[in-house]
Amino acid sequence: MTGEQIAFLVVAIFTLVAGLLVVTTRNLVHAALWLVATLFGVAVTYGLLRANFLAVVQVVVYIGAIAILFIFAVMLTRKDMRDQGPQLNRNWLVGAILAMLTFVGLFFLLQSWNGMSMRAAEIPLKFDVVFELGNALTSPDGYVLPFEIASVLLVAALVGAVYVAFNRK
Amino acid sequence: MVPLSWYLIFAAALFSIGLFGVLSRRNAVAILLGIELMLNSVNINLAAFWRYGDVFNMTGQVFAIIVFAVAAAEVSVGLALVISVYRRRNTVVADEIDMMKW
Numbered sequence: 001m002t003g004e005q006i007a008f009l010v011v012a013i014f015t016l017v018a019g020l021l022v023v024t025t026r027n028l029v030h031a032a033l034w035l036v037a038t039l040f041g042v043a044v045t046y047g048l049l050r051a052n053f054l055a056v057v058q059v060v061v062y063i064g065a066i067a068i069l070f071i072f073a074v075m076l077t078r079k080d081m082r083d084q085g086p087q088l089n090r091n092w093l094v095g096a097i098l099a100m101l102t103f104v105g106l107f108f109l110l111q112s113w114n115g116m117s118m119r120a121a122e123i124p125l126k127f128d129v130v131f132e133l134g135n136a137l138t139s140p141d142g143y144v145l146p147f148e149i150a151s152v153l154l155v156a157a158l159v160g161a162v163y164v165a166f167n168r169k
Numbered sequence: 170m171v172p173l174s175w176y177l178i179f180a181a182a183l184f185s186i187g188l189f190g191v192l193s194r195r196n197a198v199a200i201l202l203g204i205e206l207m208l209n210s211v212n213i214n215l216a217a218f219w220r221y222g223d224v225f226n227m228t229g230q231v232f233a234i235i236v237f238a239v240a241a242a243e244v245s246v247g248l249a250l251v252i253s254v255y256r257r258r259n260t261v262v263a264d265e266i267d268m269m270k271w
Binding site for chain 2: 002004005008009012015016019020022023028031032035038039042045046048049050051053054057058061062065066069070073074076077086087088089091092094095096098099100102103106107110115117118119120121123127129132133135136137142143146147150151153154156157158160161162164165167
């Protein structure tokens with residue numbers, strides 16, 4: 001087993017345990033903090049995949065903005081923070097079985113696919129991944145139109161969020 | 170070198186954990202936490218397929234960045250709805266938010 005495989009296994013197990021704690025912890029502030037841990041594990045996974053820009057964006061956008069937004073939302077809805085009664089609904093067992101079935105189904109689907117043992121090609125030293133990504137995002141024969149539509153969607157969603165949460169009193 | 174299958178199985182496990190959270194938590198904010206886990210597992214898949222497929226074709230990473238933007242939009246609208254509902258109904262328990270059900 002190589003060092004990279006051991007690093008991947010450590011990161012994956014840490015991320016999965018943190019993810020399980022996100023969906024099972026009673027205290028929602030703790031769940032949001034475990035979400036930060038999960039997102040950090042995913043960022044390290046991007047690093048292992050040599051997607052360095054994605055790793056940085058994961059830390060800045062997900063951990064820096066989305067997780068903090070979650071913690072603020074938990075604090076603004078404070079009365080239910082340590083919810084009286086159970087944190088899981090009546091059908092949680094059905095949900096657990098469905099989630100297990102999804103995992104088992106995906107697992108066997110992946111087993112039957114013959115691309116699984118694919119090897120990653122080495123990235124040439126003079127191939128600048130971030131430069132190519134920026135080029136692909138902004139060049140007209142790349143993905144400039146989906147990129148612009150995504151930014152319009154983000155602006156519309158943020159304006160809508162302000163409108164929905166606005167207090168008209 | 171880590172085989173592609175490890176990344177895909179890791180992403181499938183994270184997706185299933187998120188699905189469990191969405192299906193079984195009572196608190197609406199906790200449901201959104203589960204959705205975040207699912208979106209992250211999708212992004213791991215996209216990055217892994219970029220790395221193990223054609224590295225010179227940036228489609229996987231571009232798609233992952235668009236998923237980032239959509240996740241940010243989803244979470245801002247979702248939390249705004251939760252805060253708005255909390256202000257009117259004084260609850261964030263998904264079972265009790267049933268005014269559109271009859």
